Amino acid sequence: MSSENGQSDGGEGAAPEQLALIRESVRKAKVPKAKPRTWRGAALAEGLPVARVVVDKGVLHLDRYFDYAVPEELDEAAQPGVRVRVRFGAGARNVRHGRREGGGLIDGFVVERCAESDYSGPLAALAQVVSPEPVLDQELLGLARAVADRYAGSLADVLQLAVPPRHARAESRPSPPAAPPPPAPEPGSWARYGRGAEFVAALASGGAPRAVWTALPGPQWADEIARAVQATLASGRGALVVVPAGRPAARVDAALRERLGEGRHAVLTADAGQERRYREWLAVRRGSVRAVVGTRAAMFAPVRDLGLVVIWDDGDASHSDDNAPFPHVREVLELRAARDKCGFLLGGWGCTVEAAQLVESGWALPLLAGREQVRGAAPLVRTVGDGDLARDEAARAARLPTLAWQVAREGLKHGPVLVQVPRRGYVPRLACERCREPARCRHCAGPLEARDSGALCCAWCGRDEGAWHCSECGGFRLRAQVVGARRTAEELGRAFPAVPVRTSGREQVLDTVGGAPALVVSTPGAEPVAEGGYAAALLLDGWAMLGRPDLRASEEALRRWIGAAALVRDQSAGGTVVIVAEPTLRPVQALVRWDPVGHAVRELSERAELGFPPVSRMASVTGAPDALSEFLRSAELPPDAEVLGPVPVATSAAGRPRRPGDAPPGEQWERALVRVPPGSGAALARALKTAQAARMARGAGQQEAVRVRIDPADIG
Structure with missing residues (x-):
């Protein structure tokens, strides 16, 4: 059969090339051409x-x-x-x-x-x-997912913490090219620690050592971190340092600039502002910068070829995020060290129980100085007992026993003297002078405070109290339970009229002070660094820090005391610290011996006997009584889980910042603790996350809110 033009349509007389063309045409005619994929008439990507x-x-x-x-x-x-x-x-x-x-x-x-x-x-x-x-x-996504699973949270919440808000102008600016690796540093002051030089050498050779480092007192800690970072960069890898606040970040920043030069590292802190912080973060993500120092949010910094993660002072509460799912820097950096197979360094003047557990489990090795090195670098620590206070009633009223008075007067001849006070303000808490019963509001039972004018008011409801009397003994006279920093500064100003008195606290935190004689009154954590170190330090109201109803009270008190005492000159230069607390207590003796590691090891042993964290994994579940009870019934907890409680929780005061775990004003909430042994932490997190997701899917309202927090920092 032939077509109209006389050519064969596929018959026997057709040429081979013609047959091929015809068959291809037939194949195309039989298979309809696919329509382009569209959405509402618009073409989709191929x-x-x-x-x-x-x-x-x-x-x-x-x-x-x-x-x-x-x-x-x-x-x-x-x-x-x-x-x-x-x-x-x-x-x-x-x-x-x-x-x-x-x-x-x-x-x-x-x-x-x-x-x-x-x-x-x-x-x-x-x-x-x-x-x-x-x-x-994908690396940051995987880390965020691991953190979300560990803390029974959502991936979106973790990404909000991990990726900073966009700033268009910062994003449009190109990042500088990456600098070549610096030379490997000398061990320097790391030689003061056993295996310190080997630690730096291992980083420089591309190794991944993991260590818990108990730093000697003094300012060298920032340079020692900078040397560890330089050694890691010398191996062609990146390094990440997380510190609790902007002031220590500035010290590490200065040490890194001195060792590496300008432009070799990024600083990620909230103080930098949104544009600069995002620009620095982009430089890290693009690989232009491979060293980072920052505060809490920097724990997620996308450092290329991560070779070392460092956390300084892991016991500081600032390392625990107050936004869901409440991750802790130490745990996130442990995850990064395990995932990226990089080095890990946990450092501080003190030692937390969690740090001691890392050493005991063999996950990390200790970096400690010998006792001779410790004695040579630490100040002399002296104690004042209750017997001394009882014999010195005038000193009791002024809160300065004779020993503290003498040390302060002698120290002022040679330089500044630091005075640590556990509370800020004027007179934060009042009590009956006769029976020491706390003074409380007649309307809401809140604590009474004294205003600057002398009038009493309630710290919770704000009502004035003009005719207070003690409900226990009928007394009408009040005394301060814990005198605040401003009141202490006034007392010291009258005692030493020729000496300037400076305060450092929440309202105004001093970074540094000069080396001239002065009295520096500070709340814990706000102590400024003195030029050449303090000549002496007075740690007042130690009983107030030890008397907190918290599992970590003694650990936290010792950390605060060591943090202040580490700013004092060493004993050979006359540096002296006086602590006003019962001298036989374990944390006081640990300060006298300068043995934070021994104290942490003993605390860990006691918690192991009681089954408390970090030996066990624990979750705090808080909410209204009915909602909490229903949540615990519906949650498929691991078989080895133990529920403690529930017990009532504190109510946040109206007009004041609400702390994590506090009940909203006017509501009665309860809290239960769920405890599991080692190995069941992941199962506990999954069970609580599943139960919480089921409640949300059912549309539980805000009035039925239940809050879950894995490994809470404060369990009371």
């Missing part, structure tokens, strides 16, 4: 038309990825790691992954591009690519 997105919606029952269609015009920009805007919420029906059109626009991150979606229905499209800058890589 090849990988689906974007898997983690949305910024920190609720547990939505803690998963959602699939969205990628419009053709967003194909190039919508790469893994970029910020996007998607439709989510009311009107957008929830399915396994997809969403139909409707709902409000919220932020999210593209985590993956796919060819197909698990969801069989139509997908909503990406609304916008906020920026083409990829800020979430």
Whole structure:
């Protein structure tokens, strides 16, 4: 058979090349051409038309990825790691992954591009690519997921902590090229510690040593951290240092600039401002900078080829985040050290129970100085007993026993004297002078405080109290339970009229003071560094710090005392510390011997006998009584879990910042502690997260809120 033009249509007389052309035409005619994929009439991206997105919606029952269609015009920009805007919420029906059109626009991150979606229905499209800058890589995503699982939280909440807010101007500026590795440093003052020189050498050779470092008193700690960072950079890897506050960050920053030069490291602190902080963070993510020093949020810094993580003073409460899921810097850096197989250094003048456990378990090695080195670097510590106070009634009224008075007077001949006071303000708490019963408000039972004018008012409800009398003994005279920093400064100013008195606390924190004679009154943690060190230090009201109803009271008191005493000159230079507390107590004796490690080891042993953290894993569950009871019944806790409580919790005072775990004003909440032995922590976190997600999916209202916190810092 022939076609109209006389050529064969595939018969026997056709040429081979003609047959091939005809057969190809027939094949194409039989297979209909695929229509381009569209969404609402708009073409979708070719090849990988689906974007898997983690949305910024920190609720547990939505803690998963959602699939969205990628419009053709967003194909190039919508790469893994970029910020996007998607439709989510009311009107957008929830399915396994997809969403139909409707709902409000919220932020999210593209985590993956796919060819197909698990969801069989139509997908909503990406609304916008906020920026083409990829800020979430797989390494950071994996770390965030591990942290969320450990703390029974959502991935979105962790990403809010890990990725700083975008700043367009900072993002548009190119980062400088990466500098070549510096030379390996000499051990320097690391030689003062057993195996200190070997630790630095191991970092410089590309090793991953893990150590708990008890630093000697004095200012050398910042330079020692800088040497460890330099050794890591010399091996071609990156380093991350996390400190509790801006002042120690500034000291490490200065030490790194001195050792590495300008532009070789980034500083990530909240004080830097949003633009500068985001610019520095981008330089780290882009690989231009491989060394980072910062405060809490820097624990997630995306350092390339991470070779060392460092945490300084892990007992400081600032290392525990007050935002869900409440991660602790120490635990996050432990995760990073294990995931990245990098070095780990936990340092401080003191030693926490958790640090002692790392050493006892063999996960980390101790970096300690010998006793001769400790005695040579530490000041002389002297104690004042109750017998001395009883024989010196005038000193008791002034809160300065004779020994403290003499040491302060002698120290002022040679330099500044530090006075640590456990409370800020004027007279934070009052009690009956006769029976020492705390003075409380007649309306709400809140503690009474004295204003600057002398009038009494309630610290909880704010009502004035004009006719107070003791409900126990009928007395009408008040005394200060713990005198605050301002009142102490006034007393010292009258006692030493020719000496300037300076205060450092929440309202105004001093960074440094000169080497001239002066009295520096400070609350714990706000002590400024003195030029050449303090000649002496007085640690007042030690009983107030030890009397806190908290599992960590003695550990925290010793940490605060050592932090202040470490700023005093060594004993050979006349440095003396006087602590006003019962001298036979264990933390006081640990300070006298300068033995924080021994104290931590004994605390760890006692907690092991009692089954308290860190030997066990523990979770705090807080909420209204009925909601809490229902939550504990529904949670499928591990078989070896033990529930302690519930017990009532404190109510936050109206008009004052609410602490984590406090009940809202006017509400009665309870708290239960759930404890599991080692090895069951992950199962406990999964059970609590599942139960919380189920409650949220059922639409539990705010009045039925239940708050879960894994490994709470304060368990009472």
